[in-house]
Every structure is written in structure tokens, then in C-alpha cells.
Amino acid sequence: MDDQAPKPLESTCIMLSKAFPAGIGDEEYYPLLALLYEHMTDRNLAEVIVLVAGKDRSVALNDVHRSVTTNRPGKEEVDLVKEKITPFGYETWLNEE
Secondary structure, eight states: OGGGSOHHHHHHHHHHHHHOTTOOOHHHHHHHHHHHHTTSOHHHHHHHHHHHHOOOHHHHHHHHHHTTTTTOOOHHHHHHHHHHHGGGTHHHHHTOO
């Protein structure tokens, strides 16, 4: 999985693979997308979801859009996901160029 990631997406894939070793649960999926949406392009975020969660590209892109429109999670849900990925390098990831 991580070896398939394009170099610019590699650190994101590694972070998420470590934070969600058993996969991204349904209750965490849209909050995670909403959290990362602020920091990534739609297509790059969708590509990460393809690589990490095994979703189809078109489904992943639609889910990215839903995460900030019809399926927008609450702040509490997003904060819980943020807490989950922070030990796996979220703050460092935010500061990457």
C-alpha cells in the first residue's frame, strides 16, 4: 500500500495506516475526510482513501465532497479523529511542505 503511494502522498498514507491499522471505521470515515479536506486537494485526498481504504476512485472523490456537504460531521467527531491520528504524526504532517 504505502509503496504504491506517490511521493507527495506517502506521509499521509503512512500516518493513516498507523492510526487505523484495522481500517477506517464507518464512524471515523467522514470525520477523517472533513479533517484532512482543509489541508489537501480533493483529488489527492481521494487518492489517499483509495490507497489506504481500498475504495474506488470515483466513490472516494464523491465521499470527499460529501464530507463537507451532505455528510458533514460535527466538530466533536472531527476532534475525536484528530486525537486518534495526532500520536502518529498529524502535527508534523501539517507542517510538511
